[in-house]
Amino acid sequence: MYSKSEIYYDALYEALGKDYSKEAAAVHRFIRKxxxxxxxxxxxxxxxxxxxxxxxxxxxxxxxxxLDPNMIALARKKHPKVRFIQGxxxxxxxxxxxxxxxxxxxxxxYARTKGNLIRAIKSMAHHLKGGGVLLIEPWFSAEQxxxxxxxxxxxxxxxxKITRMSISGRKRNISTLDFHYLAGxxxxxxxxTEHHELGLFSHTDxxxxxRAAGLEVIHDKKGLxxxxxxxxxxxx
Numbered sequence: 001m002y003s004k005s006e007i008y009y010d011a012l013y014e015a016l017g018k019d020y021s022k023e024a025a026a027v028h029r030f031i032r033k034x035x036x037x038x039x040x041x042x043x044x045x046x047x048x049x050x051x052x053x054x055x056x057x058x059x060x061x062x063x064x065x066x067l068d069p070n071m072i073a074l075a076r077k078k079h080p081k082v083r084f085i086q087g088x089x090x091x092x093x094x095x096x097x098x099x100x101x102x103x104x105x106x107x108x109x110y111a112r113t114k115g116n117l118i119r120a121i122k123s124m125a126h127h128l129k130g131g132g133v134l135l136i137e138p139w140f141s142a143e144q145x146x147x148x149x150x151x152x153x154x155x156x157x158x159x160x161k162i163t164r165m166s167i168s169g170r171k172r173n174i175s176t177l178d179f180h181y182l183a184g185x186x187x188x189x190x191x192x193t194e195h196h197e198l199g200l201f202s203h204t205d206x207x208x209x210x211r212a213a214g215l216e217v218i219h220d221k222k223g224l225x226x227x228x229x230x231x232x233x234x235x236x
Contacts, residue, residue: 004192006070008155008162008183010049015155015162023104023224024055027135031060031100034218034231036131039099045089045124046107050075053082060100065092067110089120097129102136106227109139109198112174117201118209125213125234134215134232137223142200145175160185173200206230 005012040060044053047064048071056062057079064084066072075084085094089103090111101124111117124134147170155162161184169176177196183189201209203219207230210217215232223229 003194004190005164005179005181005194006049006068006074008160008181009071009074010051011155011157011160012153012162012164013051016153019225020051021055024052026224027052027056027102027104028059030135030220030229030231031133034233035100035133036233036236037099037129037133038131039129041098041129042100042102043094043098043127045101045103046105046110047071047075047084048105048107050079050082050084052102052104054079057082063098065089065094090116090123091119092123092127094127097127097132099129099132101128101132101134104135104137104224106137106139106198108136109175109201110196112197112199114173114199114201114205114209117199117205118212121209121215121232122213125210125215125232128234130234130236132234134210134230134234136206136230136232137227138201138206138230139198140175140200141202142173143202145170145200170200171197174198175200 042060042062044064047066050064053062053064065087067088072084072086111120149168151166153164163182166177166179175198179194182191210232218231220229
């Protein structure tokens with residue numbers, strides 16, 4: 001997925017204005033409202049470079065998991081006291097359970113298919129303690145997705161300049177994003193591309209996947225920053 005852009009990931013989303021501190025505070029409020037397991041063990045699935053867990057570590061015993069080994073390496077460098085694991089959200093087994101599992105920034109879209117969505121949420125639900133909560137920030141639905149949208153993002157730091165341009169596409173129930181990067185630093189200027197595919201899951205698809213995993217599900221329309229949030233709670 002992020003074949004070359006991992007090293008630029010934090011700079012890009014800082015330029016976009018993503019506020020991890022504010023989002024982590026909102027996550028903490030949802031956890032306090034819905035979690036009934038009584039513990040503080042938290043797993044961040046598809047954690048990226050660990051920006052959310054860095055703030056959530058104030059309240060919880062945090063761990064992170066990501067499919068991309070380069071993302072894991074960056075997360076470990078940023079947060080050397082936090083345990084990070086390489087793993088696939090669709091099918092993982094850590095042989096222990098958590099009070100809270102989160103999967104944010106629409107990473108669930110990388111499950112791609114309805115079958116994999118069900119498998120991913122079942123895998124996460126399996127790792128929950130009784131009374132624990134699963135928080136998932138969804139990707140777009142088919143009705144929300146705009147084909148042919150061109151977007152640009154710029155990083156203009158003293159020692160790093162990046163322009164990222166993307167165009168959106170669609171293949172049946174899969175959204176596609178083709179990213180083009182031009183990145184310049186003191187060491188070099190480079191150009192590269194990435195192709196991303198994310199599943200377009202409906203509200204009904206998400207509800208069914210949570211219920212198939214045996215979770216009570218609540219949908220908060222606003223969520224952390226307007227994307228919405230699905231909250232699944234496991235029975236005690």
